[in-house]
Amino acid sequence: MSSARNMIALKSILHKETHRFMRIWVQTLVPPAITISLYFVIFGSLIGSRIGKMGGFDYMAFIVPGLIMMSVITNSYSNVASSFFSAKWQRNVEEMLVAPVPNWVIVAGYVGGGMARGILVGLIVTIIAMFFTDIQIYNIWVIILTVALTSATFSLGGLINAVYAGSFDDISIIPTFVLTPLTYLGGVFYSISLLPEFWQGVSQLNPIVYMVNAFRYGFLGISDVSLTLAFSVLGAFIVTLYAIAMYLITKGIGLRS
Amino acid sequence: MSKALDITGLKKTYKGGFQALKGIDLSVNQGDFFALLGPNGAGKSTTIGIITSLVNKSEGQVKVFGYDIDSDLETAKSHIGLVPQEFNFNQFESLTKILVNQAGYYGVERATAHQRAEKYLKQLDLWDKRDNAARMLSGGMKRRLMIARALMHEPQILILDEPTAGVDIELRRSMWEFLRELNKQGITIILTTHYLEEAEMLCRNIAIIDSGVIVENTDMKSLLAKLDMETFVLDLKAGSPAPQIQGFCSRVIDDHTLEVDVRKSQRINDVFQQLSEQNIDVQSMRNKSNRLEELFVSLVGSGEQEGEK
Numbered sequence: 258m259s260s261a262r263n264m265i266a267l268k269s270i271l272h273k274e275t276h277r278f279m280r281i282w283v284q285t286l287v288p289p290a291i292t293i294s295l296y297f298v299i300f301g302s303l304i305g306s307r308i309g310k311m312g313g314f315d316y317m318a319f320i321v322p323g324l325i326m327m328s329v330i331t332n333s334y335s336n337v338a339s340s341f342f343s344a345k346w347q348r349n350v351e352e353m354l355v356a357p358v359p360n361w362v363i364v365a366g367y368v369g370g371g372m373a374r375g376i377l378v379g380l381i382v383t384i385i386a387m388f389f390t391d392i393q394i395y396n397i398w399v400i401i402l403t404v405a406l407t408s409a410t411f412s413l414g415g416l417i418n419a420v421y422a423g424s425f426d427d428i429s430i431i432p433t434f435v436l437t438p439l440t441y442l443g444g445v446f447y448s449i450s451l452l453p454e455f456w457q458g459v460s461q462l463n464p465i466v467y468m469v470n471a472f473r474y475g476f477l478g479i480s481d482v483s484l485t486l487a488f489s490v491l492g493a494f495i496v497t498l499y500a501i502a503m504y505l506i507t508k509g510i511g512l513r514s
Numbered sequence: 515m516s517k518a519l520d521i522t523g524l525k526k527t528y529k530g531g532f533q534a535l536k537g538i539d540l541s542v543n544q545g546d547f548f549a550l551l552g553p554n555g556a557g558k559s560t561t562i563g564i565i566t567s568l569v570n571k572s573e574g575q576v577k578v579f580g581y582d583i584d585s586d587l588e589t590a591k592s593h594i595g596l597v598p599q600e601f602n603f604n605q606f607e608s609l610t611k612i613l614v615n616q617a618g619y620y621g622v623e624r625a626t627a628h629q630r631a632e633k634y635l636k637q638l639d640l641w642d643k644r645d646n647a648a649r650m651l652s653g654g655m656k657r658r659l660m661i662a663r664a665l666m667h668e669p670q671i672l673i674l675d676e677p678t679a680g681v682d683i684e685l686r687r688s689m690w691e692f693l694r695e696l697n698k699q700g701i702t703i704i705l706t707t708h709y710l711e712e713a714e715m716l717c718r719n720i721a722i723i724d725s726g727v728i729v730e731n732t733d734m735k736s737l738l739a740k741l742d743m744e745t746f747v748l749d750l751k752a753g754s755p756a757p758q759i760q761g762f763c764s765r766v767i768d769d770h771t772l773e774v775d776v777r778k779s780q781r782i783n784d785v786f787q788q789l790s791e792q793n794i795d796v797q798s799m800r801n802k803s804n805r806l807e808e809l810f811v812s813l814v815g816s817g818e819q820e821g822e823k
């Protein structure tokens with residue numbers, strides 16, 4: 258009985274969350290499409306044609322998976338961070354807190370919403386990429402699994418960020434100072450193997466390297482890291498971040514006085 | 515009769531050390547229309563917040579229809595509908611979406627939720643606005659939207675935290691009518707207010723809270739009777755015979771002190787007349803200070819100030 262109730266509650270949160278980013282599509286879906294088109298034009302077509310091959314592929318083909326992953330990461334993260342923070346700020350998070358909604362349903366609902374936006378933007382970007390290069394698919398399951406795990410990871414991250422955030426500024430600090438640098442240094446634009454040995458070692462500490470490489474493997478069949486390691490890293494992140502998110506929501510940090 | 519709400523020894527100390535509730539006991543019968551009356555800052559919203567799990571309690575026990583919020587939180591929650599003091603819906607969402615989603619959080623199927631949303635939006639005169647974003651509504655409409663939202667899962671207790679603050683007189687009356695109708699249908703209603711008039715118009719039972727303490731918990735009739743009455747303390751000449759005063763409630767405190775309750779409809783002259791007929795000399799007289807009365811002076815005072823703003 259209560260599991261039927263939980264499913265309806267979960268569907269309601271998912272419905273609300275997807276409806277939110279669809280309603281404000283000009284802010285949520287259009288900007289990543291424009292940004293990524295610019296990357297394709299500048300790095301892919303203009304500069305890329307002078308770079309030659311990277312990892313045995315055209316530079317354009319090489320960076321497409323990384324750019325898709327970059328949009329998935331940013332959009333999953335910022336969807337949950339802004340939606341949950343705004344629910345706190347407008348206090349409509351209380352609608353869920355007074356209702357018999359278990360905490361895992363709240364977490365799952367918001368993460369589901371973030372994944373939905375991340376994956377939808379990923380699809381849009383993929384379609385745009387098709388205008389610039391031929392998309393080939395080496396292993397669709399690796400692609401699906403990577404995109405699902407990555408969007409879940411960053412949705413959880415966005416949720417944790419929103420729990421701690423006290424102002425709208427606080428939800429742009431992590432994306433600006435942590436996510437963007439990690440993504441740029443995460444092997445989107447280059448193969449890690451080009452780096453000096455020391456920096457290759459440092460890059461191994463960057464979780465985004467694993468995501469980008471697993472994703473690229475799904476398209477091109479090449480990777481700087483082993484897939485097993487990549488999925489283990491993703492799994493470990495999800496388990497840890499989920500535990501933190503559950504702890505924070507259960508404790509009511511930033512939610513209950 | 516089973517209790518709709520049973521609170522014992524409830525305490526709350528906020529972070530920073532301020533003690534907002536100093537150990538309150540409160541119980542509300544099923545089907546009651548109950549007022550929690552108190553001035554601003556008395557601890558009304560804190561109490562409501564704890565019952566609805568928006569505020570963590572520091573100590574004490576809260577049971578909703580017998581379900582303890584510590585051990586049966588979800589069952590307790592599903593019995594309650596809350597209309598909070600501050601607007602707390604997504605201002606950018608449409609009315610229908612707000613209502614249907616809220617029903618979903620309580621496990622109400624979408625089709626049923628849409629039917630109920632229609633019913634309550636119509637009853638509360640919001641049907642024309644159903645597709646508007648909530649921010650487009652007037653203050654009174656927003657308040658009614660929150661009432662509709664609180665009813666979507668058909669709760670057995672409706673808790674309203676200052677539902678008529680900032681609502682004009684006419685709307686206030688129609689809201690009262692609506693609440694009375696709900697109560698007739700068997701829903702237990704608890705409302706907080708700082709207007710005595712509102713409690714008087716609506717409620718059968720009342721608790722008065724001040725600085726985190728329940729100072730009075732009684733039925734409305736006895737409270738009004740008390741308010742209607744003044745107590746005088748008379749100093750009698752030592753050694754006077756025990757006085758008999760017909761038609762008045764009086765108490766002999768010691769051999770030279772007498773207390774007499776005088777209703778507004780009675781004349782204090784009658785007391786003196788009877789005393790002088792019994793040859794009892796009154797040396798002096800004073801009003802017994804009445805905590806309740808004082809409280810009401812402060813309540814009415816703060817209410818009026820708010821009205822003038």
Ligand SMILES: Nc1ncnc2c1ncn2[C@@H]1O[C@H](COP(=O)(O)OP(=O)(O)O)[C@@H](O)[C@H]1O
Pocket residue numbers: 514528529530532534552553554555556557558559560561
């Ligand atoms: N989150 C909070 N942190 C600290 N003090 C609070 C908090 N919320 C309320 N208080 C204090 O607790 C007291 C009771 O507040 P409240 O329950 O809102 O009163 P009421 O609803 O009766 O006006 C007030 O003095 C208020 O300032």
Ligand SMILES: [Mg+2]
Pocket residue numbers: 555558559560599675676
């Ligand atoms: Mg209050």
